[in-house]
Amino acid sequence: MWTIDAEWILSIPISQHNMTDFIAWSYTKNGLFSVRSAYSVEWNYQYGSKLKYSNGMGRSTRNPIWCQIWKLSCPAKVKIFLWRTLHGTLPCRATLTNRHMKVSPLCPTCSQGVEDTKHLLFLCRKAKEVWKRLGLDMIIERACEIDRAGEAILEYLLLLPDQDLRIMGYENVREMVAISAWYLWWERRKLVHKEFT
Structure with a gap:
């Protein structure tokens, strides 16, 4: 593991509520992680904003x-x-x-x-x-x-x-x-x- 990755992981705040941990990936229908879904999330993060404009009221329209x-x-x-x-x-x-x-x-x-x-x-x-x-x-x-x-x-x-x-x-x-x-x-x-x- 890279030092920078370890620092990022250790900087994640721990929940103050008594909850049990669970594995979930909200970017797929079944909640399971896939490399394809990760690429999709990253693409939307980098280029999705160029494709759509938000009107400030939660709705977005095509650029x-x-x-x-x-x-x-x-x-x-x-x-x-x-x-x-x-x-x-x-x-x-x-x-x-x-x-x-x-x-x-x-x-x-x-x-x-x-x-x-x-x-x-x-x-x-x-x-x-x-x-x-x-x-x-x-x-x-x-x-x-x-x-x-x-x-x-x-x-x-x-x-x-x-x-x-x-x-x-x-x-x-x-x-x-x-x-x-x-x-x-x-x-x-x-x-x-x-x-x-």
């Missing part, structure tokens, strides 16, 4: 980003890319390094920073060039100042209110953001895997 993604007029591969990115499963180098894979965390495109979702999609030299050519560089700059996570910035851009987009004079911005983000990933993938087609 509007998922409806927005599936309504986009773009190829299914782009929608799946967005879904994966917003769930934090895009295999950027920082993510792979955090999972103890032996890769350099530096961006393979610019070698200027750690390649996480934010760098890949918004801060890399190549990404900035793409957003500037599309005329979205100022919106993205403001979004990057507000939040640190690339997933949150992408979600913010995809959920921009229609009236804000009309005022700025843009049409099909969500599709443009979605396809541009996918394009940046595709270009990076070609570079890393030496796919020159």
Whole structure:
């Protein structure tokens, strides 16, 4: 047993009531522990909050980003890319390094920073060039100042209110953001895997 595990176990408070102990796992119907149920609990803890919003009265509703993604007029591969990115499963180098894979965390495109979702999609030299050519560089700059996570910035851009987009004079911005983000990933993938087609 690891020392840290022993410390955690010893820090569990003992009940002050005279109750007999019993074994129970409330995350399965039969009350028995299974590895599958533990993974399910952990997944819900990490990602379930992104899938649902609470209205503060005990009821939860679907996060509007998922409806927005599936309504986009773009190829299914782009929608799946967005879904994966917003769930934090895009295999950027920082993510792979955090999972103890032996890769350099530096961006393979610019070698200027750690390649996480934010760098890949918004801060890399190549990404900035793409957003500037599309005329979205100022919106993205403001979004990057507000939040640190690339997933949150992408979600913010995809959920921009229609009236804000009309005022700025843009049409099909969500599709443009979605396809541009996918394009940046595709270009990076070609570079890393030496796919020159």
